[in-house]
Amino acid sequence: MFPTPQPDEAPLPVPYMGFEFDSAQRLPLLLCLDTSSSLSQHGAIDALNSALTSWATSLVDDMALSAAVDVAVITFGGSDGITVWQGCTPLGTTAPEWPHSPFVPAHEFRPPVLRANGVTLLDRALRLAMEVVADYKAGLRAEGLTYYRPQICVVTDGYPSDIRGNFSYAYRELLPDLRKAEEEQRFRLFAVGVGERHTGAEGVLQELAPHYNAWLDGFPFAELLTAMSHSAKATQGGAAEAEFQEIFARLKRRRGGGQVPA
Template identity: 50%
Template sequence: MRDDTHPRTVLNNPQAAAMPQQYADIEIENNAQRLPLVLCLDTSHSMSGAPIASLNEALRAWTRELHDDVALSYSVEVAVLTFGDNGVNAWQGPTVLPPNSPVSPFVPAHRFQPPQLRAAGVTQMAEALELAMQVVAARKAELRQLGLQYYRPQVCLVTDGLPTDATGHLSDSWQQVVPVVTEAQQARRFRLYAIGVGSITDRGEAVLRAFAPTFNARLQGFPFRELLQMMSASANAEQRGAGDEVFEKIFSQFKTQRPAWEA
């Protein structure tokens, strides 16, 4: 069932509502209830070296697992957003989309191929979250136009730093986004996971806690594989119509790096 109480407005821009041509046949033939999943990933300079390599490898492994999961592969739709290299970007699978593109970044899970990410640039975290909210709202409007139902979308924010402006200076402008994100989560428009990795500081953890009071974590190292497996577990729980306590249990076990999805 749909899991948000936001008024079901429809995009007026027919170009924005149109599905990417290469996925049009899938959307017509597949009437499964959709589950939009957004990976909002920090690819700033601080992720250079082993962290970005680990993230790329985890994305490749997770993609293989997603393709093999019959329950998820025909209902989950994956969108990747990055903030760092060349600012804030939306990807359609392995291809970065032009700024302000009307094309949806969501790809059916069974056709999803991960991008090859590189680390550079600054940490425009607030702008990335704003884009995540925009693409989720747009995709839900597209699904309504197609007469398809959807589960509550999931957004996973992953970072190792603090929000900056476009010049790389630390910025408090993220605080203006918090009430918007809070209201959207209370209205059940999406579920936000905010994950701090690597050398994220206490101040960075506080930012994530402000964005996602229930689903925030500060993890040792860069356990991207486990993180993506947790997102798959949450997607499975969403399909089963699980209550909030189930998601909290999965996330609590994930924070202690125990495989809740195998329980």
């Protein structure tokens, strides 16, 4: 999936090289973020960058999360359509395979500075996210390491599109795999819309994540990332499904605030 570095290129860092695991179960958390051109309005991309920076600090400050959570970022938008990030380092449009990975320990996570442009290739980004999580789980198992149920959080503020920017139903090709993954508890998927709601857009999120979907007015990225931290803690604590539903319900209840400016 990722080219082998040439002799004159610096090799990609290997997750946890020189890092003491302390036998902690790993908790993979992948953010799949819309950075298409629509995020350039109303200060949305600045709000996202600010929220990511604050969230990264909060992960370091939280001993439980810092010890267990691994973070990866995939963005959809920009000139390449998809960008995989290892912390603040862009890896390109594909992800490296184990032992290299986009995932980094939470205490080492430095978020990228994102820019808004391009179209919304939601289907491609989500498929890649599923592949990245599957590869990482397999790598952890190969190393004899255990892990909690991973979280994938998809955040978008527009319709899924094709490469020309036209609305696309290509995401529906993923639905059988998503339903099977849900049944087998391979990961927990959150699908969240932000900004001005458009007719039919909420339906896309409902199809992707029937149990955890919401459209939030404005761009409350800080609250959203805090909810992901709460969900991670609930996962560590072996919470029942009802607790995750309550975490998401609280997030949905704040949908009336943070309205998009007129």
